[in-house]
Amino acid sequence: MTLIYGTTLLILLGSLLVGVIRVLRGPRLADRLLAAQLFGTTGVALLLILAELQQLPAARDTALVLALLAMLAAVAFVSRVWQTGTEREETK
Amino acid sequence: MSLLEWLQGGLLISGALMFLVGSIGLVRFPDTFTRIHALTKADNLGLGLIVLGLIPASFSLSITLKLLLIWLLVMLASALSGHLVAWEARAQQVPLRQPGETENPEGTHE
Amino acid sequence: MNEMIDWLLLLGLGAVAITSLMSQSIFRAVVFFILLGLLLSLVWIRLDAPDIALAEAVIGAGITGILLLDTLGQLKKTGKLTTEPSPSRARLGLALLASLTLVGLLIWAVLHQPQPAIALHQQVADALPESGVDHPITAVLLNFRSYDTLLEIGVLVLAVLVGLTLQSKDAPPDSLPGLPNPLLHACLTLLIPAMLLTAAYLLWAGADRPGGAFQAGAMLAAAFILLHLSGTRLSPRRSEFLMKAGLVMGFGVFLAVAVSTLIGGRPFLTYPDGSAGMLILLIELALTLSIGLILLSLFTVAHTPAQLPGKRRQDEQ
Incomplete structure (x- = not known):
């Protein structure tokens, strides 16, 4: 069973790594934010599996907290950062 | 390994693979709108499979309920953030693209 | 693996x-x-x-x-967002040298860890039954080393006071409207209660599991900030007095409990036998609310003074 948990963790970490490509490439701010959203969900999955693997129930609470806070970044982004015209200021 | 553990393993691995598929979709899809699809669909399914796979590990009512609650919250969060991003993207007239077209919004050269 | x-x-x-x-x-x-x-x-x-x-x-x-x-x-x-030119090579070298020195020192410190003369975790475990809680971390934070926690919350109150001082007196309240999105507001009716409930859960869990006032307070702040972002203003300008009372309440209650034990002839910040659990819960409750409000204030205060050059962008275009 430990082997399965480990494999799942590794695949999930690999998925994070793939997501990083989208943050690096952009090109829009929204695309980067979507990647951040992906990190949040993947983090929840990772924490749930770690809770079982390490017999650490508090990791489940951490996952709960992450799940609750997942949409905060999107709300802050849409209401504050991504206003019309800001996109072109993001220079490289 | 018992039958239940095989089932669990299958659920967990396929859930994780679903995450991987979502990430690949996020990288491969051509525009913001389709990327929202990749993310919010594949990840919710992936997390759901993982949650289902973890339930037999404990068979405790409180843990099961907490796992399901986390899944529900994540689904709510991705539905909401996907909707918000799409809503704002539409308001800003983010262009739609077919696969293969080059992407070059004004001012951002990656 | x-x-x-x-x-x-x-x-x-x-x-x-x-x-x-x-x-x-x-x-x-x-x-x-x-x-x-x-x-x-x-x-x-x-x-x-x-x-x-x-x-x-x-x-x-x-x-x-x-x-x-x-x-x-x-x-x-x-x-005001300008991309700075990359720093000169000398500055970069200096920064690199400083950080490498720090890393070296830290590695040296880890390698030369002194053998602890007393097993602290053993002492904590021995004293846990009298601490009023069952979770060693909470026992350390709010009983054995509560002095540190008192000073920490003092620092937080100080930080928010500085923030409030920097805010100009007649700065317009946060001018950004909330998001007029119906789905967001529908979701908030589900999410905000869930967040408040989780904050309460984290506070309660602190007694025998990981959790406690800081985590619960931050969760409370997240709920406040979410409301703020979506257009429901809990700004200090509406109910300034209540807000200020809330900001200092945690520190005040903590200090009051700490001092009141002096009356009974006990040293500063030691709880009387038997009532430690109750007092810790009281302190944590006040701390949670205060930390939530402090983090919200730091959020709302942060961008009120910087609204002067609103026309600058239009000039540039």
Whole structure:
């Protein structure tokens, strides 16, 4: 069973790594934010599996907290950062 | 390994693979709108499979309920953030693209 | 396999930190910073330190990310966002030297750890029954070393006081309207109660599991900030007195409990026998509310004074 948990963790970490490509490439701010959203969900999955693997129930609470806070970044982004015209200021 | 553990393993691995598929979709899809699809669909399914796979590990009512609650919250969060991003993207007239077209919004050269 | 996961996390942590620092695009740096918070909380779980993982998840991946996003939005709005030219080679070298020295010192410190003369965890475990709580971390934070926690909350109150002082007296209240999105408001009716409930749960869990006032307060702050962002204003300008009372309440209650034990002839900050659990719960309740309001104030105060050059952007275009 430990082997399965480990494999799942590794695949999930690999998925994070793939997501990083989208943050690096952009090109829009929204695309980067979507990647951040992906990190949040993947983090929840990772924490749930770690809770079982390490017999650490508090990791489940951490996952709960992450799940609750997942949409905060999107709300802050849409209401504050991504206003019309800001996109072109993001220079490289 | 018992039958239940095989089932669990299958659920967990396929859930994780679903995450991987979502990430690949996020990288491969051509525009913001389709990327929202990749993310919010594949990840919710992936997390759901993982949650289902973890339930037999404990068979405790409180843990099961907490796992399901986390899944529900994540689904709510991705539905909401996907909707918000799409809503704002539409308001800003983010262009739609077919696969293969080059992407070059004004001012951002990656 | 475990080592592989740990190595992946460790390498990822370093790579993400460096990418976040080196990134030219500020938004990309913020996204990497959020990812860094997430990885850190995973690392804390791997190190069997769930208390810190929980705090890192709420503060690092949650609230700090939003603060940075909000600051970025503010900078863009006022046109103050300029990409600085990359620093000169001498400055870069100096910074590199300083950080490498620090890393070297830290490695030396880890390698030359003195053998602890007294087993602290043993002492904590022995004294736990009298502490009033069942979770060793909470016992240390609010009983054995409550002095530190008192000073910490003092620092937080001080920080928010400085923030409030910087706010100009007649600054317009946050002018940004909330998001007029019906789905968001429908979701809030589900989410806000869930967040408040979780804050209460974290506070209650602190007695025998990882959790406690700081995590619960940060969760409370997240709920307040979400309301604020979506247009429901809880700004200090509406009910200034209540807000200020709330800000200092945690520190006040803590100090009052600490001093009142002096009346009974006991030393500063020692709880009388038997009532320790009750007093700790009282302090934590006040702390939770105060920390929530303090973090909200730091959020709302941060961008009120910077609204003067609103026309600058239009001039540039």
